[in-house]
Each structure stands twice: as C-alpha cells, then as structure tokens.
Amino acid sequence: MKNPVTSIKETSARYKTLDAQDKKRFWVDGILNNAIYIILVIFLIYTYTKNPLIVSPSAIVNLLTLVAANLPMALGIGGCIVLTGTDLSAGRIVGLTAGLSAALLQGASAANKYFENLGEPGIGMVLLVLLLVLVIGGLVGMVNGFFVARFQLHPFIVTLATQMIVYGACLIFYNSNGNNGQPISGLSQAFRNFVTGSILPKFGGLAIPNYVLYAIVVFIIMWFVWNKTTFGKNMFAVGSNPEAANVSGVNVFFTTMMVHTLAGVTYGYTGLIESARIASNVANTGTNYESDAIAACVIGGVSFVGGTGTVGGVLLGVVLLRIIYVCLQFLSVDQNLQYVIKGAIILLACSIDMRKYLTRK
Amino acid sequence: MQRNEEERRGGPAPGPQRQEVPPAEGGESRPGRRYGLFGVSAYPEKSRMGERQRADMSRLLGVVIGVMALAVVIVLFLTPMSSGLTVTFDALGGSAVESQSVRYGETLEEPGETVRPGYQLAGWSTAPEGEALWDFEANTVTETLTLYAVWVPDGPEA
Structure with missing residues (x-):
C-alpha cells in the first residue's frame, strides 16, 4: 500500500508540470474515472437532507449486514471475472443450497416439515449441512470450470446452462416430498443462533449478527488465497494472458477449474446464510444475486479485461453498491424505478472500466 | 491469427496485482x-x-x-419524496380512512377515526383479520403496505 499523503504530493508535483491542455485532461479524466464515487457522495448527501435516518445506528447495522451477506459471493465471482469470465449460475446455486439447508435444518416443531423424520438439529448438524452445501456449490462450480477449462467454452454460456439446470433442480426439490412448492420455514433454533444470533458487541444498542463475523473470516481467507498462494498468483497470470501462463508452466486447466470451484463454494456458503437470514425460503430465493455481485466487482475495479482486481476492491465495490441501494430505499424511490437506476449505474461502471482500459498506456 | x-493477450496493461509473466x-x-x-x-x-x-x-x-x-x-x-411509501388503510366496512405517505424507516401516525355500527375498533393489522396489531409507536414502514382494521363486535353477541 502506498502512503496516501506521499501519493497526493507526487500527483500535485506532477500536476504543476502539466501544460494547460493536459491540466484540463487531468480534471476530465479524474471526474470521469471517479464518476461512481461522485454519484455516491451526491446520493448520500441528498438522502441525508431528505431522510436523516440514513445515518442512524439501525441503518448502519443494516448496511453492515447487507454487505456481509453479499461479500462472499462477490469474492467468488470476482475470481471468475479475473479470468475474463463471469458466472451467471451463482444466484440459482444460492437458491438451491438455501432450500436444502432450510429443509435439513427445520425445527422439530415446524409446521410444514420437509423431511418428517428429522429431529431437532443441533449445532453439529448445522456444521454438517454447512459442509454439505459447500460441497454441492463446489461441485456445480467444478462442472462450470470443467467445461470452461477443458473445452474453452465461454463461461457466459456454460454458466447460463448450469443456471437453468440448477433452477430446474431447485424447483423439483421444492415440489417433491409432498411440499408442493410451499415455502420452507420454521428453522431450528440452533441454525438461527448460528447465523443470525449475536456474539459480537452491540453497536448503538443493536445486535450485529454472527454472519458479519463469518464474512470477515471469508474475506481474510480470500485475501490470503488471492495474494499469498501460488494458486492466486496463477489466477492473475491466467487472467491476463493464458498462453503466456501456459508456457511459463502454469496449469491453466487446473487453475480455471479451481477458480470456478472456489466460486461455487462461496455460493454454497451464501445459500446457508441466506436461508437463515430470509427464514422463509422459496424456489426464487437468490434470483439475480449474481447481477449485484458482478456489478459490485466491476465497480470495485475487477476488470472484465482480465488479470486485474483486488480483494479490497471487491469489498469497496460491494459497500458502494449497497450504499447506493440503501439510499434508494431510504429515499423511498419507486421500486420499479430503482431497477432503472441500478441498471444505469452498472452500465456506467462498465463504461468507466472500458474507458480506463482504452486510455491505459 | x-x-x-x-x-x-500480451499487450502491456499493468494493474495493481498483475503477475509478471514472461512473454511467450x-x-x-x-x-x-x-x-x-x-x-x-x-x-x-x-x-x-x-x-x-x-x-x-x-x-x-x-x-x-x-x-x-x-x-x-x-x-x-x-423523483423525490413525492410519493414516498404509501400506506393505505382498509377499514373493512368502517368509514374510510385517509392513506399516509411516509419515508423508509419512519413510523406511522395514528390514523383518523373510523366507525362501524355494532363494532369497536381493536386496532390495525397488516393482514385482514390479522392477529398481530400494528404498533404505531414502534413499528417502522419498510415497504408499501395496506393496513386492515380489526373489529370486535359490540357487547355480547346475540
């Protein structure tokens, strides 16, 4: 990390040497490249003037929980984007694993029990189910990765196909065992305590749920994987130039497959967390989660060009996107219009990414 | 080709974490x-x-x-707060009650009087014939919703 003070000093020293035209370009570039952040500040100030509740402790805890819920998934997809790919199956995998965890972890006295023979699950069962959904997510990710890596198919089409397959499986799951597509709820106390219970200190009198803690753990693990392991270095090498990586001895097939598998594992994890967070799970749980995650990655500087991106950038992207969403919510902007604004912001982020890529020397 | x-692929494009890769x-x-x-x-x-x-x-x-x-x-x-979140009140047979517009996270005001012959108003609920009554002091609005009047009959039933 560069010291921000020295970097500002360097920039200002360089700025003084520029001629008038370059100075103008400096400002235009600065404004355009940071358009998202400028919009964010405008959003925040405007929202604050209209609804000061946005800086209340409850709003901040709400933001924190939303970021914690979305971060692991964005980190998984971030890896796929570093490989110039994407992953569209994420949301549906979340839906399937959320349904599975809910069904396996219903309380003994739940009204609509999916597996009638299961008793009241304890903490051991919760951990077992966590392992199970991680494996399921990982397996679907591995299938994605295999097709992408072995047959060099575009991840877009591969993950679109698995998205449909997983959604189909999810619908079949909700409709079988006499469930008839009913929501699965009545989760056990152990499960709810594990995810939404709180062992963290309170903030402004409000409990911070455990999954914020887990998200921090996931973040640290992913930081380690991306920055400190051979696998992480290989991922960036393959992302920026697969041929060169191949020649210099990187196993491109294995790396690509593992990136997708790791992504799948994060979706499985997100599924378990969402299951307890939402409490009443339906087949549509998780729909469009991937679009938010992809948008967060792009805003956070994980470029679709491949080979660039940082774990910290993904975190920043998730936080920025969530702040914008929370602003829209607090402004009580019409739900339908919210989609329009969200879409425009994603398009804006992609355009900025492209422009940076073009002007890079 | x-x-x-x-x-x-090998074009120079330095990024923060770009791995140094020798050219093919x-x-x-x-x-x-x-x-x-x-x-x-x-x-x-x-x-x-x-x-x-x-x-x-x-x-x-x-x-x-x-x-x-x-x-x-x-x-x-x-598209400022012009609309906000609208909360409509369905009096379910009582006299009409004006709807309210609030912002996300705010509480509602007690709605105006509504009367229905032969019944007493017990409160308002998010579902028709709902059990849980809306707490106008504590409950905050997070989405557009309709509140339904909950009526209890006057006196002993015939």
Whole structure:
C-alpha cells in the first residue's frame, strides 16, 4: 500500500508540470474515472437532507449486514471475472443450497416439515449441512470450470446452462416430498443462533449478527488465497494472458477449474446464510444475486479485461453498491424505478472500466 | 491469427496485482484458451485499433459516461419524496380512512377515526383479520403496505 499523503504530493508535483491542455485532461479524466464515487457522495448527501435516518445506528447495522451477506459471493465471482469470465449460475446455486439447508435444518416443531423424520438439529448438524452445501456449490462450480477449462467454452454460456439446470433442480426439490412448492420455514433454533444470533458487541444498542463475523473470516481467507498462494498468483497470470501462463508452466486447466470451484463454494456458503437470514425460503430465493455481485466487482475495479482486481476492491465495490441501494430505499424511490437506476449505474461502471482500459498506456 | 491473439493477450496493461509473466516464446505457440462465442470477443482487440480510433472511442465513452452520470442524478432529483411509501388503510366496512405517505424507516401516525355500527375498533393489522396489531409507536414502514382494521363486535353477541 502506498502512503496516501506521499501519493497526493507526487500527483500535485506532477500536476504543476502539466501544460494547460493536459491540466484540463487531468480534471476530465479524474471526474470521469471517479464518476461512481461522485454519484455516491451526491446520493448520500441528498438522502441525508431528505431522510436523516440514513445515518442512524439501525441503518448502519443494516448496511453492515447487507454487505456481509453479499461479500462472499462477490469474492467468488470476482475470481471468475479475473479470468475474463463471469458466472451467471451463482444466484440459482444460492437458491438451491438455501432450500436444502432450510429443509435439513427445520425445527422439530415446524409446521410444514420437509423431511418428517428429522429431529431437532443441533449445532453439529448445522456444521454438517454447512459442509454439505459447500460441497454441492463446489461441485456445480467444478462442472462450470470443467467445461470452461477443458473445452474453452465461454463461461457466459456454460454458466447460463448450469443456471437453468440448477433452477430446474431447485424447483423439483421444492415440489417433491409432498411440499408442493410451499415455502420452507420454521428453522431450528440452533441454525438461527448460528447465523443470525449475536456474539459480537452491540453497536448503538443493536445486535450485529454472527454472519458479519463469518464474512470477515471469508474475506481474510480470500485475501490470503488471492495474494499469498501460488494458486492466486496463477489466477492473475491466467487472467491476463493464458498462453503466456501456459508456457511459463502454469496449469491453466487446473487453475480455471479451481477458480470456478472456489466460486461455487462461496455460493454454497451464501445459500446457508441466506436461508437463515430470509427464514422463509422459496424456489426464487437468490434470483439475480449474481447481477449485484458482478456489478459490485466491476465497480470495485475487477476488470472484465482480465488479470486485474483486488480483494479490497471487491469489498469497496460491494459497500458502494449497497450504499447506493440503501439510499434508494431510504429515499423511498419507486421500486420499479430503482431497477432503472441500478441498471444505469452498472452500465456506467462498465463504461468507466472500458474507458480506463482504452486510455491505459 | 495465432500471432495476433498472443499480441493482444500480451499487450502491456499493468494493474495493481498483475503477475509478471514472461512473454511467450515465438516457436512454442501452443493453443491457449481462446474464449468467444463464434469467435466474437467481448472486448475490442486493442492492438488492432489504431491510436486515433482508440482516442475517438475513449472520447465518446467519456461523453457517454458524463451523460449517464448526469441522467442518474437528475432522475434521482426529479423523483423525490413525492410519493414516498404509501400506506393505505382498509377499514373493512368502517368509514374510510385517509392513506399516509411516509419515508423508509419512519413510523406511522395514528390514523383518523373510523366507525362501524355494532363494532369497536381493536386496532390495525397488516393482514385482514390479522392477529398481530400494528404498533404505531414502534413499528417502522419498510415497504408499501395496506393496513386492515380489526373489529370486535359490540357487547355480547346475540
């Protein structure tokens, strides 16, 4: 990390040497490249003037929980984007694993029990189910990765196909065992305590749920994987130039497959967390989660060009996107219009990414 | 073709975490991964675009970014709290009650009087004949919703 003070000093020293035209370009570039952040500040100030509740402790805890819920998934997809790919199956995998965890972890006295023979699950069962959904997510990710890596198919089409397959499986799951597509709820106390219970200190009198803690753990693990392991270095090498990586001895097939598998594992994890967070799970749980995650990655500087991106950038992207969403919510902007604004912001982020890529020397 | 592909992939594009990769040796060109459905790549091949073309495109993109950013902000300003979140009250047979507009996270005001012959108003609930009554002091509004009157009959039933 560069010291921000020295970097500002360097920039200002360089700025003084520029001629008038370059100075103008400096400002235009600065404004355009940071358009998202400028919009964010405008959003925040405007929202604050209209609804000061946005800086209340409850709003901040709400933001924190939303970021914690979305971060692991964005980190998984971030890896796929570093490989110039994407992953569209994420949301549906979340839906399937959320349904599975809910069904396996219903309380003994739940009204609509999916597996009638299961008793009241304890903490051991919760951990077992966590392992199970991680494996399921990982397996679907591995299938994605295999097709992408072995047959060099575009991840877009591969993950679109698995998205449909997983959604189909999810619908079949909700409709079988006499469930008839009913929501699965009545989760056990152990499960709810594990995810939404709180062992963290309170903030402004409000409990911070455990999954914020887990998200921090996931973040640290992913930081380690991306920055400190051979696998992480290989991922960036393959992302920026697969041929060169191949020649210099990187196993491109294995790396690509593992990136997708790791992504799948994060979706499985997100599924378990969402299951307890939402409490009443339906087949549509998780729909469009991937679009938010992809948008967060792009805003956070994980470029679709491949080979660039940082774990910290993904975190920043998730936080920025969530702040914008929370602003829209607090402004009580019409739900339908919210989609329009969200879409425009994603398009804006992609355009900025492209422009940076073009002007890079 | 293979050559071009390599050049494009190997183009200098330093990023914060870009791994130093030695350039591919000429004779050793193996088939690497080449994405693209029907050979169409999502990103233009930088090396094939002239300096001028690139400058044009980035200028146009700059304009587009500026316009979109402005549009987002203007849309935000033009659709202010005019509507907010509307909470309508369904008196379920009682006299009509005015709806209220609030912002996310705010509480509702006690609605106006409503009367229904032969019944007493017990309170308001989010579901018709709902059990849980809306707490006007504590409950905050997070979405557009309708509250239904909960009536209890006057006196002993005949």
